[in-house]
Amino acid sequence: MYDLVLKGRFLTGKKLMEGSIGISDGKISRISIGELKGEEEIKIGSGKVILPGLIDVHVHLRDFEQGKKETVESGTKAALHGGITTVFDMPNTKPPITDSNTFKLREVLFRRRAYADYALSFLLSGNCEEAMKVRADFYKAFMGASTGGIFSEDFERDYQCAPRVLSVHAEDPEVIEKDPSRPPEAEVRAIKGVLSAAKLLRKPLNICHVSTGEGIKAILGEGLPWVSFEVTPHHLFLTRKDYERNPLLKVYPPLRGESDRRKLWENFSKIPIIASDHAPHTLEDKEAGAAGIPGLETEVALLLDAVNRGLMSLHDVVEKMHTNPIRVFNIRNKGMEVGKDADFTIIDLKEEWVVKPEEFYTKAKWSPWEGRKLRGRVVMTVLHGKVVMEDDEIVGKPQGVRVHAGKGDH
Ligand SMILES: NC(=O)N[C@@H](CC(=O)O)C(=O)O
Numbered sequence: 573m574y575d576l577v578l579k580g581r582f583l584t585g586k587k588l589m590e591g592s593i594g595i596s597d598g599k600i601s602r603i604s605i606g607e608l609k610g611e612e613e614i615k616i617g618s619g620k621v622i623l624p625g626l627i628d629v630h631v632h633l634r635d636f637e638q639g640k641k642e643t644v645e646s647g648t649k650a651a652l653h654g655g656i657t658t659v660f661d662m663p664n665t666k667p668p669i670t671d672s673n674t675f676k677l678r679e680v681l682f683r684r685r686a687y688a689d690y691a692l693s694f695l696l697s698g699n700c701e702e703a704m705k706v707r708a709d710f711y712k713a714f715m716g717a718s719t720g721g722i723f724s725e726d727f728e729r730d731y732q733c734a735p736r737v738l739s740v741h742a743e744d745p746e747v748i749e750k751d752p753s754r755p756p757e758a759e760v761r762a763i764k765g766v767l768s769a770a771k772l773l774r775k776p777l778n779i780c781h782v783s784t785g786e787g788i789k790a791i792l793g794e795g796l797p798w799v800s801f802e803v804t805p806h807h808l809f810l811t812r813k814d815y816e817r818n819p820l821l822k823v824y825p826p827l828r829g830e831s832d833r834r835k836l837w838e839n840f841s842k843i844p845i846i847a848s849d850h851a852p853h854t855l856e857d858k859e860a861g862a863a864g865i866p867g868l869e870t871e872v873a874l875l876l877d878a879v880n881r882g883l884m885s886l887h888d889v890v891e892k893m894h895t896n897p898i899r900v901f902n903i904r905n906k907g908m909e910v911g912k913d914a915d916f917t918i919i920d921l922k923e924e925w926v927v928k929p930e931e932f933y934t935k936a937k938w939s940p941w942e943g944r945k946l947r948g949r950v951v952m953t954v955l956h957g958k959v960v961m962e963d964d965e966i967v968g969k970p971q972g973v974r975v976h977a978g979k980g981d982h
């Protein structure tokens with residue numbers, strides 16, 4: 573007898589199957605096309621689909637001295653509300669996670685406050701000795717400064733230091749110096765720079781928020797198996813025109829022209845990871861010129877809406893927000909298979925709803941998609957076999973735990 577049985581349609585590979593998922597002790601213990609008996613049984617009605625727990629590998633949860641922008645509590649509730657079961661926390665916090673003590677404070681904070689599962693990171697910037705004192709789940713480097721102002725004086729040295737996957741913000745500081753509007757050239761030059769380092773060092777690298785056709789072309793042109801990259805929903809669905817109409821949409825890298833956006837779509841099948849770059853700021857910070865867009869509570873619905881418009885498949889959503897993040901970052905305890913954590917994102921592909929940021933859990937209660945009608949909605953989130961969000965309500969206490977990333981220890 574399983575603790576919980578989810579009955580309904582679920583996606584395995586490209587196929588939608590009707591059946592049951594048996595869950596015991598928070599793990600997937602059986603995936604069956606037949607009937608399974610459970611202490612508790614949840615029937616997922618027609619029109620709804622059980623997806624494996626979606627993972628966002630690029631999220632800024634702020635907290636520490638920037639609790640007004642977001643806290644681990646508000647941000648991880650927003651994640652569950654948006655159908656995200658695991659978030660990758662970015663280290664450009666205040667104070668920044670550039671030393672072992674601050675990393676330890678981050679660990680304690682998440683243990684107490686996280687509602688979703690999480691991966692913790694360390695910001696590399698000439699501090700390799702400190703980096704060796706911690707076992708972060710992934711590492712971060714900025715080629716050119718973004719929010720927080722920290723960047724690598726010597727990227728190759730920081731990249732060489734990273735004991736696990738390094739995510740990199742690739743915008744070139746010299747180009748930014750000359751042209752603060754951060755033209756595509758800033759990204760393209762930085763991407764070419766990190767690619768030559770990757771050819772030399774041959775170790776895992778993940779290029780954040782790629783926004784240009786030339787940037788994607790350079791990455792695909794090298795075809796290095798140890799180099800992955802992310803694209804954000806705002807660079808897929810918005811352009812510089814939207815920014816000209818709404819200055820709140822200032823973001824690094826900036827929203828691009830229609831031709832760059834179109835190139836992202838032309839290469840959509842080759843994009844390994846979609847990640848929100850959820851970057852919450854207060855309205856006054858935004859009015860003072862802060863860069864960043866909140867995305868946790870809209871990203872999945874935007875993709876579902878795109879599925880309904882024939883722009884992608886549900887399989888693409890799972891590949892780019894579950895399967896590839898697990899592979900790229902070596903998350904050993906996640907995956908749609910027996911023995912892995914029973915995390916699920918349950919969606920209603922046909923439900924229409926209007927984006928109302930005042931109903932969001934994020935502290936950044938604004939959105940580029942405010943007022944937009946979307947078709948497709950997250951209706952339930954399951955974490956370690958427990959319902960943690962249902963019909964917009966967060967259920968239970970903070971019960972997120974740290975992922976088991978990388979090979980070997982912890
Ligand atoms: N993307 C942004 O415009 N801002 C991010 C930092 C970053 O990802 O560069 C932030 O932390 O605010």
Ligand SMILES: [Zn+2]
Nearest residue numbers: 718741780824
């Ligand atoms: Zn960035």
Ligand SMILES: [Zn+2]
Nearest residue numbers: 630662849851
């Ligand atoms: Zn970011």
